[in-house]
Amino acid sequence: ETILEVSHLSYLYGNDQEALQDVSVSMEKGEKIAVIGSNGAGKSTFFLNLNGVLTPHEGTVSYRGRVITKSKKDLNYLRKNVGIVFQDADNQIIASTVFQEVSFGPMNLKLTKEEVTERVKEALSYMNITRMRDRAPHYLSGGEKKRVSIADIIAMKPEVIIFDEPTASLDPMNASMLEEVLKKLEQEGRTILISTHDIDFAYRWAERILVFEGGRIIADGKPVEIFQND
Numbered sequence: 001e002t003i004l005e006v007s008h009l010s011y012l013y014g015n016d017q018e019a020l021q022d023v024s025v026s027m028e029k030g031e032k033i034a035v036i037g038s039n040g041a042g043k044s045t046f047f048l049n050l051n052g053v054l055t056p057h058e059g060t061v062s063y064r065g066r067v068i069t070k071s072k073k074d075l076n077y078l079r080k081n082v083g084i085v086f087q088d089a090d091n092q093i094i095a096s097t098v099f100q101e102v103s104f105g106p107m108n109l110k111l112t113k114e115e116v117t118e119r120v121k122e123a124l125s126y127m128n129i130t131r132m133r134d135r136a137p138h139y140l141s142g143g144e145k146k147r148v149s150i151a152d153i154i155a156m157k158p159e160v161i162i163f164d165e166p167t168a169s170l171d172p173m174n175a176s177m178l179e180e181v182l183k184k185l186e187q188e189g190r191t192i193l194i195s196t197h198d199i200d201f202a203y204r205w206a207e208r209i210l211v212f213e214g215g216r217i218i219a220d221g222k223p224v225e226i227f228q229n230d
């Protein structure tokens, strides 16, 4: 079952900085996909097009067969279903308490106050941070902030979850926290995309690897297929 379908996607920053060129790829429900490639290869730009923060200059992104236009309705539909955990939790976190922070996403989904509270409680419990609900995110440790930034996305219950370089700068304890969260998300049948420079992690975790270079996907396959030739 195809969840996300990208067809001939090109993206430019300004008028001439071509960040993605004619990218086509389709992603199935429940797939575990690692996205690799050097800095500037286009990984982040690809992700931002997958959840409608950026919209294609050319080509299309479809979610469950629905082509996402630039209409507010389509973009909201996409954002509700595709969540991104950004690399830098400090840029993602803005509220003065953890509870408030995690409630922003569900509030934007126009749920009732009770439903929002329920979503936040579930997300905090999912990430084992219920005891931090009244604390100021700003003063939490790096690993705790990472948990809050993941809870932000969990509270939206997106079908697709994207992690932008989650393994960078995580100590061993937080790396194992991340792997536990990934296991839970996998068991729930969610589709997961992770960009990483950690080749061991990609090899071990992913079912499929997309290799970006110069704004294009230059390889797409199982880890053994991707790594046997280099």
Ligand code: ADP
Pocket: 039, 040, 044, 087, 164, 165
């Ligand atoms: P990463 O590779 O970790 O995803 P980058 O280093 O590519 O991140 O980019 C970090 C931030 O800087 C992003 O918000 C990106 O959009 C922005 N950025 C990257 N390259 C440029 C550029 N040439 N001009 C302006 N902003 C840029």
Ligand code: ADP
Pocket: 013, 014, 017, 018, 019, 037, 038, 039, 040, 041, 042, 043, 044, 045, 046, 212
């Ligand atoms: P990656 O995530 O693989 O590091 P990016 O998608 O961040 O790659 O960047 C792809 C290209 O787009 C790079 O040449 C980068 O410098 C450029 N770029 C990224 N963000 C911006 C931005 N905000 N403004 C201008 N150029 C950008």
